[in-house]
Amino acid sequence: MSKRIHGLAIAAAFALLMPALAAADPIVGVWKTEPDRKNLTSHIKITACGKSFCGQIQSAYDSSGKEVQTPNIGKKLFWDVSSQGDGAYGGGEFWVPLINVDAVPQMTLQGDTLKVKGCEHHLCAHQTWTRL
Known part of the structure; x- marks a missing residue:
C-alpha cells in the first residue's frame, strides 16, 4: 500500500472514530x-x-x-x-431561558456532579447539576 493511500486510510478511520470518542465522554448523559427562580x-x-x-x-x-410543561422543553440549552x-x-454558547440571553458556558465535571457557569459580560450565574 502506498504511503498516500495508507495516510488516507488512517485519516478516514480517525474521522469515523471521532464521534464515538465524543459519545463516550463522561459528560454525555442526563443531568x-x-x-431555578421559578x-x-x-x-x-x-x-x-x-x-x-x-x-x-x-x-x-x-x-x-x-x-x-413549559415552552422551553425540547430547546437547546447549550451548543458547541x-x-x-x-x-x-x-x-x-449557553442560552439562559429565564432572562433570554446567550452566555459563555464553563463547566467542570467531578464524578456525578457538573458545575455549570454562564457569563454574559461581567454578569454570571451558576448551578450544580447531578447525573441521573
Whole structure:
C-alpha cells in the first residue's frame, strides 16, 4: 500500500472514530438542574454534536416532583461546548431561558456532579447539576 493511500486510510478511520470518542465522554448523559427562580428543576440531555457537545432541555418538574410543561422543553440549552481536559468544558454558547440571553458556558465535571457557569459580560450565574 502506498504511503498516500495508507495516510488516507488512517485519516478516514480517525474521522469515523471521532464521534464515538465524543459519545463516550463522561459528560454525555442526563443531568438534573438545581431549582431555578421559578422553583422548577429540569432534566438536561447532553449529547455529542459532531466534535463538541450540546445540551437539550428534556423535561421540567415542580417542587413536588410533578412533571410540568413549559415552552422551553425540547430547546437547546447549550451548543458547541468542547472538552478542555481534566474535567473542564467550555466554548460555545449557553442560552439562559429565564432572562433570554446567550452566555459563555464553563463547566467542570467531578464524578456525578457538573458545575455549570454562564457569563454574559461581567454578569454570571451558576448551578450544580447531578447525573441521573
